Amino acid sequence: MSEPKKVGRRTFLNYAIAVVATGVIVGAATYFAAPKGEVTVTAPGTTVTKTVTTTVTGTPTTTPPTTTTSPTTPTGKPKLTAWYRMTFLEDFNVYLREKTLEWAQKRGVEVELSQLPFTEIYSKLTAAVDAGNPPDISLWAPLALAAEKPETRLLLPVDDVINEIGRDDFFEPSIKVGTLEGKAYQLSLWCEPYLWHIRKDVLEKKGIQVKTPLSWIDAKEIAEKVNDPANDFYGLGITLGMNEDTTNQWNSLWWSFGGQYYTSKRASGVTLKSSATRNAVEYLVDAYKRKLIPPDAVEWDSAGNNKCYMGGRGMMVMNPASIMYSLHNDNPDLFNKTLLVYPPIVFGGTNGFVIYKTCKYPDLAKDLLVYILSDKKSYTERFIKPSWGYCCPIFKSVAEEMKKIPYWEPFANAAEFTYGSYPFNEPCMALDEAGPKYIIVKMLQKIILEGQDIDAAIDWAHNEYVSIFRKYYGD
Amino acid sequence: MLSLPRKQSLIGYVLILPALLIMSLLLLYPFFYATWLSFHTKMIGAPAIYVGIKNYLDVLASKDFYIGFLRSITYTFPAVFLKLILGLGLALILNQEFKGRRIMRSLAIIPWVLPVFVVAFIWMWMYDYALGALNIILRSLGLPVVRWLSIDNAMMSLIIVNVWKGFPFFFMGILSGLQSVPQDLLDAASVDGASTIQRFRYVTIPYILPVIYIVSLLSIIWTYGDFTTIWILTRGGPGDASLVLPVLIYQTLYAEFDAGKASALSILTMPFSIFFIYLIVRLLRR
Numbered sequence: 001m002s003e004p005k006k007v008g009r010r011t012f013l014n015y016a017i018a019v020v021a022t023g024v025i026v027g028a029a030t031y032f033a034a035p036k037g038e039v040t041v042t043a044p045g046t047t048v049t050k051t052v053t054t055t056v057t058g059t060p061t062t063t064p065p066t067t068t069t070s071p072t073t074p075t076g077k078p079k080l081t082a083w084y085r086m087t088f089l090e091d092f093n094v095y096l097r098e099k100t101l102e103w104a105q106k107r108g109v110e111v112e113l114s115q116l117p118f119t120e121i122y123s124k125l126t127a128a129v130d131a132g133n134p135p136d137i138s139l140w141a142p143l144a145l146a147a148e149k150p151e152t153r154l155l156l157p158v159d160d161v162i163n164e165i166g167r168d169d170f171f172e173p174s175i176k177v178g179t180l181e182g183k184a185y186q187l188s189l190w191c192e193p194y195l196w197h198i199r200k201d202v203l204e205k206k207g208i209q210v211k212t213p214l215s216w217i218d219a220k221e222i223a224e225k226v227n228d229p230a231n232d233f234y235g236l237g238i239t240l241g242m243n244e245d246t247t248n249q250w251n252s253l254w255w256s257f258g259g260q261y262y263t264s265k266r267a268s269g270v271t272l273k274s275s276a277t278r279n280a281v282e283y284l285v286d287a288y289k290r291k292l293i294p295p296d297a298v299e300w301d302s303a304g305n306n307k308c309y310m311g312g313r314g315m316m317v318m319n320p321a322s323i324m325y326s327l328h329n330d331n332p333d334l335f336n337k338t339l340l341v342y343p344p345i346v347f348g349g350t351n352g353f354v355i356y357k358t359c360k361y362p363d364l365a366k367d368l369l370v371y372i373l374s375d376k377k378s379y380t381e382r383f384i385k386p387s388w389g390y391c392c393p394i395f396k397s398v399a400e401e402m403k404k405i406p407y408w409e410p411f412a413n414a415a416e417f418t419y420g421s422y423p424f425n426e427p428c429m430a431l432d433e434a435g436p437k438y439i440i441v442k443m444l445q446k447i448i449l450e451g452q453d454i455d456a457a458i459d460w461a462h463n464e465y466v467s468i469f470r471k472y473y474g475d
Numbered sequence: 476m477l478s479l480p481r482k483q484s485l486i487g488y489v490l491i492l493p494a495l496l497i498m499s500l501l502l503l504y505p506f507f508y509a510t511w512l513s514f515h516t517k518m519i520g521a522p523a524i525y526v527g528i529k530n531y532l533d534v535l536a537s538k539d540f541y542i543g544f545l546r547s548i549t550y551t552f553p554a555v556f557l558k559l560i561l562g563l564g565l566a567l568i569l570n571q572e573f574k575g576r577r578i579m580r581s582l583a584i585i586p587w588v589l590p591v592f593v594v595a596f597i598w599m600w601m602y603d604y605a606l607g608a609l610n611i612i613l614r615s616l617g618l619p620v621v622r623w624l625s626i627d628n629a630m631m632s633l634i635i636v637n638v639w640k641g642f643p644f645f646f647m648g649i650l651s652g653l654q655s656v657p658q659d660l661l662d663a664a665s666v667d668g669a670s671t672i673q674r675f676r677y678v679t680i681p682y683i684l685p686v687i688y689i690v691s692l693l694s695i696i697w698t699y700g701d702f703t704t705i706w707i708l709t710r711g712g713p714g715d716a717s718l719v720l721p722v723l724i725y726q727t728l729y730a731e732f733d734a735g736k737a738s739a740l741s742i743l744t745m746p747f748s749i750f751f752i753y754l755i756v757r758l759l760r761r
Contacts, residue, residue, distance in 0.1 A: 126729065130519040145520055145732060152521045232605070242712030296604035298713050299624040311605050429732075436730035438710070445714045449626050 078361050079110040080368065084139035085121045085351070088322065091386035096139065096372070103371045109364055129154060136359035137368065139189065140351050143178060144427035147185045147354075148472075156355045157183040161366045165373050171416050174394035176425045177350045185427075187369050188352035190384070190391035192320040193342065193414035194252055199315050200339040202226050212410070214341040216253050219316060220287060226315045229291040236292045237314025240284065240448065241300035246441045249305075249318050252347040254280040255422040261431060262424075267470035273462040281454055285447055298448060310334065320348065321389030321411065328388050340389070340410040348418035350394065392418070430469045439464045513738035523735065530739035540740065543720040547744075549630060550705075550719055551698045554637040559691055561638065562645020569646070570653045580650070587643035595707035598636045602708070626713045633717055636704050641697075645690050652686035653679065685758060692755045696748050720744045 082100060086093050093115055104111040114135075116124060121140055128134040129146050134154060147155045162175060162184055170188070178186025196214050203210060208222055223235020239245050259276035262269040287293050294308060306323050308314040310331065317323070327335035353372075355365045373379065380398050384391055389408065392415040393399045402412040419425045434440075443461035446452040513530055515523035534540050569580050586594065601608045602623035610620040623632045656679050664674045702721035705711065711718035711726070720740070728737035 123729065126519055126732070130734070142519075149521070154520065242710040294604075296622050296625070298626075299604070299622060299629070299709075301599065301708075301710075307603065307606060313605055433731050437726060438712070441712070442714070445712065449714050 077108055077110045078364060079112065080104075080137060080359070080361060080365060081112045081135040082114070082137040082139075082368075083121060083125065083135045084113065084115045085118050086115045087118075087390070089325065089387050089390060092383065092391065095378075095382045099372045099375075099378075100368065103368050107364065107367065109361075111368075132358070134356045134358060136361070137353055137355055137365050139353050141186070141354040142432065143186055143354065144429040144432045146356075147178075147180055148427050148429050150181075154356055154358070155185040156357055156359070156362055157185060158187045158353075158355060158366065158369070159184050161187050161369050161373075164366075164370050169395050169397050171394055171396060171399070171418075173417065173419055173425050174350050174352075177420050178352060178354075178427065180427055186350075186352040186354050187373065188350050188394045189373070190387075191348050191350040191394055191415055191418045192390060193346045193348035193392055193411065193418040194248060194318050194320055195346070195389075195410055195414060196339075196341045196343060197309055197317050197319060197323055198222075198339040198341060199226075199337060201337045202315055203339065210339065210341055212341050213344045215344055216256055216283065219343075220283070220292065223287070223292045223315060227290075227292050232294075232313055233315065234292060234294045234308070234313060235315045236287055237305045237308040237317035238284070238287070238293050238297060239300045239302070239305045240288065240293065240298045240441070240444055241302075241304055242438055242441050242445075243300065243302035243304070244435065245302045245305060245319070246444070247435055247438070248347050250280065250284075250440050250444075251422070252318060252343050252345060253283065255345040255347070255419075256343060257283075260422060261434075261465065262428075262469065265428065265430070265469070266473045267466045267475045269473075270462060270465045270469050272465050273458055277458050278454065281444065281447065281458065284444060285454070288448055298445060318343070321387070325388040325390055340407075342410050342414040345422055346414045346418045347420075347422075348392075348414070349420055350418065352394075429472045430465070433468050433472075434465055437464070509738045509741055512735050513742050515735045517734040517738075519732040519734060526735070530736045531743065533736060534739050534743055539715070539718065539723055540720075540743070542715050543718055543723040544744075546630070546715070546717060547699055547719040547721075547747075550634060550637070550701070550717070551695055554634045554641070554698050555691055555694045557634070557638045558642040558645050558694060559687065561642040562690075563649050563687075565642070565646045566649035566653055570650060583646055584643040586640050587647070589640070591640065591701075591703045592707060594636065594640045595704045598632075598639075598704075599708055602632055624709055624713070626716045629709050629713060629716045633705055633708060636708065637698060637701060640704070641694060644694065648686050648690040649683055652683035656682045688758050689755060692751050692758070695751050699744075699748060 084093075084096055084100075097113065097115060100111055100113055103109075118140070121138070122142070125134065125138060125140075126142055126145070129142060132154075134146075141155070143155075147153050158178075162170060167175070171191075174188035174191060175184050177188065178184050196219065198210060198214075203222075206225055208225060210222070211218060219236065225235075227233070227235040238249055254276060257276040257280045259274060259280060260271055263271055284293070288295075288297070294313060297304065297308075300308075305314070305317040305319055306326070309317040309319075309323055310326065312334075321340075324335065324338065324340070327338065353369050355362060355369070359365050376395060376398055379395075380393070380401060384393050384398060384402065389411040392411045393402060394415065396416075399412040399415050402408040421428060421431055439461050443457045446457040446460065447454055512523065514525060514527060516526050516530070517523040565583055569576060569583065589597075600606070604610060604620065604622055607623070609623065613620050622628060660678050661674055664678050669677065700721055701719070702725060705717055705719055705722055706725065709717045711722040724737050724740050724744070727733055727740055731737075
């Protein structure tokens with residue numbers, strides 16, 4: 001057997017230097033050979049499970065950059081970094097990407113655009129905010145975290161953008177949702193109202209009329225008339241599981257009963273312990289015990305109520321229009337059998353753009369947002385309409401236009417009074433913390449699953465909210 | 476032992492320096508940063524404020540920490556035990572000579588190669604009360620359906636997912652151990668009149684025991700730190716039925732935005748892992 005060949009120290013170092021030198025040469029060659037001034041899609045992707053990063057280096061054709069004194073990139077063009085949240089709607093993702101890149105081409109700006117699924121943008125932005133290294137613009141932001149405390153505020157006001165687009169045309173809640181101390185820090189793009197989705201065919205069969213708006217009390221009465229648990233058909237497809245939809249549906253119910261989280265932002269301002277809370281809890285516990293709500297609803301994830309309705313187990317559910325979008329594509333029969341009605345107070349998230357203080361080109365960033373939102377025709381045709389109600393307009397003029405389409409009428413009406421938190425509808429760190437901690441869900445599950453006394457469970461939830469409010473705002 | 480000339484050993488140190496630096500950066504820096512954070516109140520986006528051991532006291536005074544620890548133990552040990560039994564059984568079967576053995580071995584490792592979130596989503600659909608495959612099968616057999624993720628069954632269902640995903644690791648490790656058992660020894664034992672069970676007990680087991688130890692200890696550490704499966708399937712619920720420590724840490728960081736408390740919680744979960752890491756290191760030294 002031959003001896004293994006020994007490698008001397010000098011030979012080893014020579015090889016190492018050769019490898020490093022080759023790497024440097026190849027790297028440099030790649031860098032200089034890369035085409036400049038072209039659109040480069042570095043990681044194209046079309047589904048919401050992927051992150052899409054797009055870099056565009058535009059050639060100036062019209063308006064030059066408004067900021068000329070700011071530092072520039074090696075290509076000599078100003079550069080913006082943008083992170084957009086994605087949704088399951090491909091039209092949505094494509095529209096925003098195209099509008100942004102179109103703007104970049106026209107203005108001769110380099111835009112590094114990342115489109116991220118919601119779960120990813122949530123953790124990525126939270127980490128970036130903490131590190132003080134956020135992008136220039138983001139679509140969605142931990143708004144309260146980034147803006148509520150003046151001493152750590154990371155966002156720029158966007159009132160001038162709102163004014164340029166036309167303040168009067170915005171629905172009031174869509175501005176208020178991002179407003180602190182009289183300044184707007186979010187430019188809303190769309191809202192997602194939670195509407196009743198009701199089986200029209202069952203209503204007709206039973207001769208039941210539905211009022212608009214449909215109150216929770218009336219909804220329960222309808223549920224009682226059609227409930228048939230023996231055949232796995234339930235009147236109320238309301239989720240009670242450990243997911244955000246449980247709190248969202250609770251909000252709609254509780255607010256309509258007169259409940260609200262706080263009267264002022266301090267521990268003593270928390271108002272969870274109230275007769276409205278007791279009534280809302282009793283409503284749900286009673287509905288669950290009487291099997292108006294499916295027994296497995298306590299185990300559902302956030303898609304549980306969707307599956308309940310789409311699987312034919314639920315007479316009515318409350319949800320954004322993601323259900324309708326799916327039904328339109330996969331189950332046109334049930335789509336046509338679905339009646340959409342809004343409740344008296346509509347819960348719904350409102351999503352929008354923010355600009356960070358660290359942005360080197362705030363004027364350009366604002367110009368981009370004006371560009372995306374002032375083209376209301378393409379906003380309506382390419383963004384709102386293809387969503388089948390999932391993205392509802394934040395503009396009065398667009399909503400008026402959409403009301404002419406019968407399908408869109410409930411959505412367009414609901415868009416006007418969609419609240420993230422009622423009645424204040426303002427950024428609130430305490431509520432942002434309480435939501436993901438599932439305090440409301442735990443309160444309900446303590447009663448339903450652990451048999452705890454209603455008042456004791458409400459006390460527990462109230463105290464949890466008080467301690468969170470105390471942490472942020474004091475006594 | 477031969478000692479290297481001084482110059483040569485110096486070059487050796489210089490050559491391992493980059494690796495040491497990278498390791499320090501990747502391993503030690505986050506650890507020390509987390510430790511530092513755990514003594515501060517650090518709300519995300521705000522500067523850190525020194526609070527001494529307050530975070531530790533808060534965590535130790537919180538009922539959730541003990542619930543989380545108990546749930547983590549309840550999740551970890553049965554899951555590892557079942558993975559060991561399944562992995563060992565399958566390794567023994569697929570160590571035999573038969574046609575199609577290679578295909579079977581390849582199929583057996585599929586759960587292991589699937590990304591954990593894919594596995595979680597697959598099982599989420601399998602467990603669905605109305606539309607899930609498991610209940611459809613039960614219904615078609617005329618059996619009562621099961622609420623797989625109910626407060627009583629959630630932990631068991633999560634363990635099943637973890638076992639399904641993780642048993643191939645045991646299978647692969649033990650199979651490689653089995654292949655190192657000398658055939659001569661097994662033959663000699665047979666000649667001496669040892670039964671199949673005796674050969675397994677006195678020849679095979681001693682050979683594969685180190686592998687069993689290592690894979691079990693590694694699996695204990697990984698299972699103890701499992702987050703994705705539980706977060707996707709139950710988010711720690713219903714109630715607190717599956718509130719394991721990683722879920723609690725995640726909620727503390729991303730719901731409370733409190734990096735200091737989350738770090739204290741992480742540090743307090745470490746002694747358990749460190750104990751098992753210590754055992755692994757001792758085993759590897761033998």
